[in-house]
Each structure stands twice: as structure tokens, then as C-alpha cells.
Amino acid sequence: MADKPVMTVIVPNYKTLDLTKLCLRSLRKYTDCSRIKVLVIDNDSNDESVEYLRTLDWITLVERKTTGEGGPEMHAKALDMAMEMVDTELVLVIHTDTIMISDKWLDFLLDKINAAPDIAGVGSWKLEVVPPLKLFFKKIETFIRRMLGRKILDREHYFRSHCALYKSDAVRQTNGFYDNNSAGVTMFAILRDKGYALPFIESEELAKYMRHLNHATMILHPTAQSRKSSKPAKLRKLNAELEKLHAREILADDSLDK
Numbered sequence: 001m002a003d004k005p006v007m008t009v010i011v012p013n014y015k016t017l018d019l020t021k022l023c024l025r026s027l028r029k030y031t032d033c034s035r036i037k038v039l040v041i042d043n044d045s046n047d048e049s050v051e052y053l054r055t056l057d058w059i060t061l062v063e064r065k066t067t068g069e070g071g072p073e074m075h076a077k078a079l080d081m082a083m084e085m086v087d088t089e090l091v092l093v094i095h096t097d098t099i100m101i102s103d104k105w106l107d108f109l110l111d112k113i114n115a116a117p118d119i120a121g122v123g124s125w126k127l128e129v130v131p132p133l134k135l136f137f138k139k140i141e142t143f144i145r146r147m148l149g150r151k152i153l154d155r156e157h158y159f160r161s162h163c164a165l166y167k168s169d170a171v172r173q174t175n176g177f178y179d180n181n182s183a184g185v186t187m188f189a190i191l192r193d194k195g196y197a198l199p200f201i202e203s204e205e206l207a208k209y210m211r212h213l214n215h216a217t218m219i220l221h222p223t224a225q226s227r228k229s230s231k232p233a234k235l236r237k238l239n240a241e242l243e244k245l246h247a248r249e250i251l252a253d254d255s256l257d258k
Contacts, residue, residue: 006110007090007165008037012078014071017049019096019213022247024059025256030100033058039085041078043069056257060085076178079161083176086168093183095162097213099245105209109165112201120170120196121188123159126203126212157200158188162212170196213241 009027013020020040027038038059042050044066053061064081066074079093090113102108112122159166161183174190177183192198242248250256 005037005088008086008088010082010093011040012075014043015045015047016096020049023096025250026100028256030103039082041082043074043078076183079177091168092165093161098162099211102209108209118197120191121166121198123164124201124206125157158185
């Protein structure tokens with residue numbers, strides 16, 4: 001008798017056909033799917049992306065109706081709806097622009113969350129490797145701004161939902177993902193205040209197993225508020241990253257849908 005799945009992977013979807021295909025096909029390519037469940041929540045896309053999702057029999061698709069919600073609210077409410085269906089010990093939330101690149105990703109995350117009994121979750125603040133030169137100049141810029149007495153934005157870190165793995169019972173001890181904040185902000189604070197350990201995974205380490213195509217949704221589907229991220233230079237950078245991930249080959253492999 002096969003072991004039951006240890007983890008549910010939740011993927012909210014909204015109008016990102018190619019990214020959704022790449023995300024799910026990479027997940028299928030690099031995962032023994034008998035060990036996981038995949039739960040995709042579509043946020044009322046009404047487009048070819050949900051039509052594609054309806055053809056996949058290896059995922060569970062929930063088509064959620066929305067009521068004039070903004071992007072962050074829509075995303076967080078989708079995660080909460082999905083949590084009502086989770087029956088595995090662990091739950092991983094990712095974006096459609098989170099792409100698996102190694103068949104060792106699952107065991108890597110399991111080792112992280114099982115490293116100590118008081119760990120309620122593991123995750124990342126960012127999932128991108130910053131070139132050393134760019135990081136060096138960023139530190140110089142921060143130093144100069146401090147010297148000039150200018151304001152430095154010092155945001156408190158939490159597990160961003162492009163990669164956040166939790167013990168399901170710990171999530172149920174909170175108010176869920178949605179609370180008028182970015183998904184997971186208050187959840188992280190509640191779990192921390194309850195005394196749970198919440199170790200971060202460094203971007204350089206996590207990037208050996210998966211990649212986050214930063215701002216891919218805004219670049220490929222720009223809105224009036226995201227024109228800055230959709231500039232040609234950003235698009236060229238995204239295309240270069242897609243080439244490194246062999247995205248074309250994965251998108252051309254229809255067998256990964258079956």
C-alpha cells in the first residue's frame with residue numbers, strides 16, 4: 001500500500017496561462033506526485049488558463065468566484081478557501097511564477113521543516129539571487145541614505161507566498177492568510193508570538209531547487225499600476241531567465257499534463 005501524500009501544494013491562478021503551465025509542468029516533471037496533492041484555486045479567470053486547468057486530472061481544481069477584489073485580497077482568500085480542503089500534515093503555498101528546477105526540492109523542504117519539533121513553518125523572504133556587485137552597490141546606497149538622514153524602509157520579514165511551507169495544524173491556530181495585509185503577514189506574527197520557530201531559507205540555498213520569476217505576472221500582463229515592471233529591460237531579463245529554466249522545452253512537453 002502506497003504511503004499517503006505528506007503535503008498539499010496550493011497554487012492560486014489568475015489569467016496566467018503560460019506561467020500556470022510552466023509552474024504545474026515543472027512541478028510534475030520534478031516531483032513524485034504520489035507524495036503530494038496539488039490544489040489549484042482559480043480566481044474567476046474566465047479565460048484560457050482555467051480552460052487548461054480543467055483538462056488536468058492530476059490536480060484538484062476549485063473555481064472561485066470573486067467580487068471586485070484586488071490582487072492581494074483575491075490571492076489570500078484563495079489560500080484560505082484551499083486550506084478548508086487540506087487534509088495533509090503539511091501545506092506549501094506557491095505562485096504560478098514559482099518554478100521547480102530539481103527533483104530534490106520536496107525532500108529539501110521536508111528536511112527543513114522536520115529539523116526541530118517546534119518548527120511551524122519554513123519559507124523565504126525573497127527567492128532570487130542578487131548579483132554580488134548589485135548587492136555591494138545597494139549597501140553603499142543604504143549607507144549614504146543613512147548618512148544623509150533619509151528614510152530607510154525597514155520592513156519586517158515574513159514568509160512570502162511564493163514559497164512558504166507550514167504545518168497545517170499550525171495554520172489552523174491562526175486567522176488564516178487574509179487580514180487586509182499581504183498573505184501571511186499576520187499569520188507569521190501569530191505563530192511567532194505562540195512561540196513557534198519559523199526559520200528562513202536563504203535565497204541562494206532555495207534557488208538550487210526552485211526559482212521565482214520575479215514580477216513575471218505584472219511584466220506579462222501589465223496593468224496601469226505596473227507599467228514600471230513591464231518595461232522592455234524587465235521583459236528581456238525575464239526572457240533570459242526563462243531560457244535558463246528551459247521553459248520552452250517544458251511548455252512544449254504536453255506529456256507532463258497527463
